Amino acid sequence: xxxxxxxxxxxxxxxxxxxxxxxxxxxxxxxxxxxxxxxxxxxxxxxxxxxxxxxxxxxxxxxxxxxxxxxxxxxxxxxxxxxxxxxxxxxxxxxxxxxxxxxxxxxxxxxxxxxxxxxxxxxxxxxxxxxxxxxxxxxxxxxxxxxxxxxxxxxxxxxxxxxxxxxxxxxxxxxxxxxxxxxxxxxxxxxxxxxxxxxxxxxxxxxxxxxxxxxxxxxxxxxxxxxxxxxxxxxxxxxxxxxxxxxxx
Amino acid sequence: xxxxxxxxxxxxxxxxxxxxxxxxxxxxxxxxxxxxxxxxxxxxxxxxxxxxxxxxxxxxxxxxxxxxxxxxxxxxxxxxxxxxxxxxxxxxxxxxxxxxxxxxxxxxxxxxxxxxxxxxxxxxxxxxxxxxxxxxxxxxxxxxxxxxxxxxxxxxxxxxxxxxxxxxxxxxxxxxxxxxxxxxxxxxxxxxxxxxxxxxxxxxxxxxxxxxxxxxxxxxxxxxxxxxxxxxxxxxxxxxxxxxxxxxxxxxxxxxxxxxxxxxxxxxxxxxxxxxxxxxxxxxxxxxxxxxxxxxxxxxxxxxxxxxxx
Numbered sequence: 001x002x003x004x005x006x007x008x009x010x011x012x013x014x015x016x017x018x019x020x021x022x023x024x025x026x027x028x029x030x031x032x033x034x035x036x037x038x039x040x041x042x043x044x045x046x047x048x049x050x051x052x053x054x055x056x057x058x059x060x061x062x063x064x065x066x067x068x069x070x071x072x073x074x075x076x077x078x079x080x081x082x083x084x085x086x087x088x089x090x091x092x093x094x095x096x097x098x099x100x101x102x103x104x105x106x107x108x109x110x111x112x113x114x115x116x117x118x119x120x121x122x123x124x125x126x127x128x129x130x131x132x133x134x135x136x137x138x139x140x141x142x143x144x145x146x147x148x149x150x151x152x153x154x155x156x157x158x159x160x161x162x163x164x165x166x167x168x169x170x171x172x173x174x175x176x177x178x179x180x181x182x183x184x185x186x187x188x189x190x191x192x193x194x195x196x197x198x199x200x201x202x203x204x205x206x207x208x209x210x211x212x213x214x215x216x217x218x219x220x221x222x223x224x225x226x227x228x229x230x231x232x233x234x235x236x237x238x239x240x241x242x243x244x245x246x247x248x249x
Numbered sequence: 250x251x252x253x254x255x256x257x258x259x260x261x262x263x264x265x266x267x268x269x270x271x272x273x274x275x276x277x278x279x280x281x282x283x284x285x286x287x288x289x290x291x292x293x294x295x296x297x298x299x300x301x302x303x304x305x306x307x308x309x310x311x312x313x314x315x316x317x318x319x320x321x322x323x324x325x326x327x328x329x330x331x332x333x334x335x336x337x338x339x340x341x342x343x344x345x346x347x348x349x350x351x352x353x354x355x356x357x358x359x360x361x362x363x364x365x366x367x368x369x370x371x372x373x374x375x376x377x378x379x380x381x382x383x384x385x386x387x388x389x390x391x392x393x394x395x396x397x398x399x400x401x402x403x404x405x406x407x408x409x410x411x412x413x414x415x416x417x418x419x420x421x422x423x424x425x426x427x428x429x430x431x432x433x434x435x436x437x438x439x440x441x442x443x444x445x446x447x448x449x450x451x452x453x454x455x456x457x458x459x460x461x462x463x464x465x466x467x468x469x470x471x472x473x474x475x476x477x478x479x480x481x482x483x484x485x486x487x488x489x490x491x492x493x494x495x496x497x498x499x500x501x502x503x504x505x506x507x508x509x510x511x512x513x514x515x516x517x518x519x520x521x522x523x524x525x526x527x528x529x530x531x532x533x534x535x536x537x538x539x540x541x542x543x544x545x546x547x548x549x550x551x552x553x554x555x556x557x558x559x
Contacts, residue, residue: 144487
């Protein structure tokens with residue numbers, strides 16, 4: 001079984017995004033970039049499927065600038081077999097990304113697409129569902145547990161108020177939630193080995209796909225700042241303030 | 250223009266996230282219909298018909314819709330989109346599960362988690378965990394939009410719309426519902442609660458979380474929340490998590506106990522009306538957003554708070 005894992009290079013999880021003064025976007029110059037955390041979880045799950053003998057090959061694909069190669073290398077160091085970089089200097093919208101991934105999934109004859117539920121930059125939470133719809137493959141989003149047996153995958157999903165278990169036939173698209181696993185750190189020998197693994201470089205033009213944007217970003221602004229309030233001495237004073245001043249009790 | 254709102258429901262009750270989404274829809278157009286998808290969900294449709302400003306309610310029912318099978322939910326909406334210019338869906342885990350499928354099939358860009366309607370084509374949505382807001386303009390003829398419920402006021406009751414039957418979408422058999430385990434609780438739901446009491450990593454154990462946070466929540470009739478750190482440490486269940494990767498809440502009162510205030514947590518609660526922080530570290534970032542802070546050990550402050558509440 002071949003598993004395709006799309007990964008995205010995004011601002012590091014621990015870095016606070018700062019809006020550019022001209023409101024044209026978020027300032028990414030000289031900011032630490034890393035693999036999107038949900039993508040990392042998807043890579044880990046795919047590698048575990050390979051270690052269990054369920055997956056035969058784990059192919060990593062990223063759409064982004066030339067530096068996204070580093071993100072692919074990270075995934076290869078975790079245990080991916082080879083990579084595909086679709087170079088794009090503009091940040092593509094989810095619809096365009098889903099269309100490109102559809103083309104790759106078909107070209108690669110993938111059996112499973114395992115990907116993060118959302119990227120922490122655009123926060124769209126859309127590509128997996130859209131890819132599933134375009135491919136006509138079933139989806140299982142927000143996976144907290146995955147078991148693959150034969151031509152079926154049983155997925156426990158995180159939903160509001162609890163968990164839900166669904167069964168999907170393979171091929172399928174599965175998106176990872178936070179608690180699916182804890183991604184490994186790549187070992188030094190594996191990082192060295194990953195340097196020799198193949199990364200094919202393509203451009204969006206290599207695929208017969210319309211990637212033109214449908215949304216125009218008019219401006220990017222900073223949210224209204226919440227100002228710090230006051231410190232109170234004790235619980236009695238707090239309750240008093242909540243009752244009389246804030247009126248919330 | 251005509252707008253369709255998809256109701257958030259559990260087959261028995263209409264959630265007020267629906268009312269909030271109706272408010273967003275009414276900012277777009279006066280012609281707002283509500284689609285209720287479920288199984289045995291007539292009471293939900295009747296409740297939706299009472300929302301002021303709703304033109305009519307469509308009720309589509311099937312076993313798959315009752316279980317929230319995304320493929321079937323999306324197909325049901327797609328079957329109706331010939332008559333609408335936009336569909337607005339509450340950005341809950343259920344709504345986010347199927348909304349993008351509709352956009353893919355309509356070949357339009359999904360517009361995710363809007364917090365403001367500027368005009369019929371222009372919307373504001375948070376990006377980077379709420380650290381930035383982008384104003385985007387859509388060039389698509391039809392729009393598929395998810396709405397962050399906490400950003401809109403709930404539309405009140407007062408209407409008497411008619412309820413009509415709509416056709417449920419088909420299932421090609423690729424996805425099958427197996428089972429569901431919902432956390433049973435007498436407390437209000439996190440996203441709907443007026444008051445939330447949240448605990449962080451400082452609790453130190455699941456037992457302590459249970460003994461400290463829950464009695465205070467029950468005394469206040471509040472929902473219980475937790476930081477990601479507390480959830481990851483196993484002190485609280487997953488669905489308690491408030492934050493960028495958990496639930497986004499905006500209650501009238503949010504009480505953060507032993508929560509330092511990581512960016513990811515603040516993203517999920519900074520729109521609360523009043524924030525109270527109890528933390529023994531006076532430099533904890535949570536105090537920068539708190540209206541009222543108590544610097545002290547929760548082990549002494551919480552019992553005092555319980556006593557002060559009477």
